[in-house]
Amino acid sequence: MTIHRYPSSLTVQDARVTLRCPSTERGATLIVVLLFLVLIMLAGAIAVRQSNTDLKIATSDQINTVLLQSSDSANQKLEMMINGSSTSTEYRDVTSASGVFGHFLLDDDNATNEFIYCFNPRTKRYLASNATVMVKGTVEKPVAYWSGLKNGVCDYNSAEGYTSARQAVVTQMSVTVAPADPNDERFAHVVIGKEIEDRTSKKFTFDIRAASALPSYSEPKANGDNCFAQTSIDTNVVGSKKSLSDCMLEAGTPSKMLYEQADVENLSSSTKCTPFGRGTFNTECVLKATS
Template identity: 45%
Template sequence: MSNNQRYRQAHSIAPSSHQQGAVLIVVLLFLVLIILAGVIAVKQSTTDLKLSTSDQINTLLLQSADNANQNIEQSMNGSSDADAYDAMIARGGPFGHFILTNYSVENEYAFCFRPRDQLFNINKTTILTPDGTITNSGYCDTTKPDDYVSSRNTSMTQVNVSLTPPSAENEAFGSYTIGQGSDSLASKAFMFDINSTAVLPSYADVGDCFEKTSSYIPRTDAKKTIGGCMAEKGVPSTVIYEMAEVENQSLRTACVDFGKGSGLLCTLPAS
């Protein structure tokens, strides 16, 4: 074979080598694009999972806190002969403590919501005073399974009750019940601040957060409240605030004489 033939033969395979190199570069580019698409898909899936988990946590906490408020409303608006009603308005109960005593205006009443046992246990309560605590057995305890809302030991809810601070915007004599004498205890209506705090203790240590106050008034530092303390420690929590008015329903019937007809239009029960 001559030198010219060898040169031609070697020269003839050069384009094939360049084509293989170009194909390799294109394949590598496609691989890079596929990898990038996979990474983006994984990140998107992780983000969606986090959002879904966050929504589930918020829903669970909202249900736990709202469940406590609903049980309190049902107990107070239900039959006055029920045990739950008697416990609520008794001297040692969350409302009776303020209604039946004169020294409890600045106090705060706390108890752990235990729906599997009973809504409220007078022997498991905490009364916070400006100088300290009178009793100290009402705080929720993460080490006690009975303090959790359900047997799954996932969430727990603590309820804090206090009198609503007086305001200049309140209506004059608005705290008195129509049809009752002003000198009677039964004539007064009481406004309460109810804060139900639901938490998921499995995410972080709650520490002494349950021992904090639930009222932002007159506190200026939010970290001194239960919700602020939980947020600082990274514990998922939800606080539902409700203002409730507790008063005796008057059985008196208002009579209006229109000057027509005969006989009694209505009667008033003897006081």
């Protein structure tokens, strides 16, 4: 029998090669797979975060649009009433002594008051009987009311406090006389063609604030105070109280206040002539020859 012998070094070398290669390949594959898994997880996390951000932006934009539309509707309703026919019931209501404008037009003593009512197109809430007339308080009594009238604050726990039957948005109106502007020209507050002594000849500028909120997102309360029961005017805030906007911000309630200035005056029957009766602006303004 013939015996073949091989060098021992060759056998060991071949064995080392045979054992080392499979181990190296398996390790590299595992690392590559782990890297791919990490990348997929990162991509997924980024996609989820981006989706959440987009959703929040879209929701915020929708809320902003709804609140803006509600506040604008309240302003338009008030404009329609005061600009409508002088024989209409709504015009007579808002210009009467108990109306939102008449309260200021017919009594000088009410010039610093704040007339507040809850906007509800289904009911009449712009009269003093259904309104809150707030006067500037003191440190001892931060919140005070004129003649005890405090029925105009929106009740977000009642269906009548909302602008629609869906009970989503609450809109509260605040009307005040704008502070006098020291830069106004002389007699700018007087209607042309009217007697200066007549109170109804004065032109009034009103500050109108329409505040809308979504109570379903967060209850409009801060430090135990109902935000709707607070003044809308920053300069009227006394002591530790907050304005309506600041209260809503602290309570975390989505809200928007739309501010508008409006001039209210009696229309004059006089004819505007320029320049001084010699122009052709209106045929009634031309001086006629006398025989």
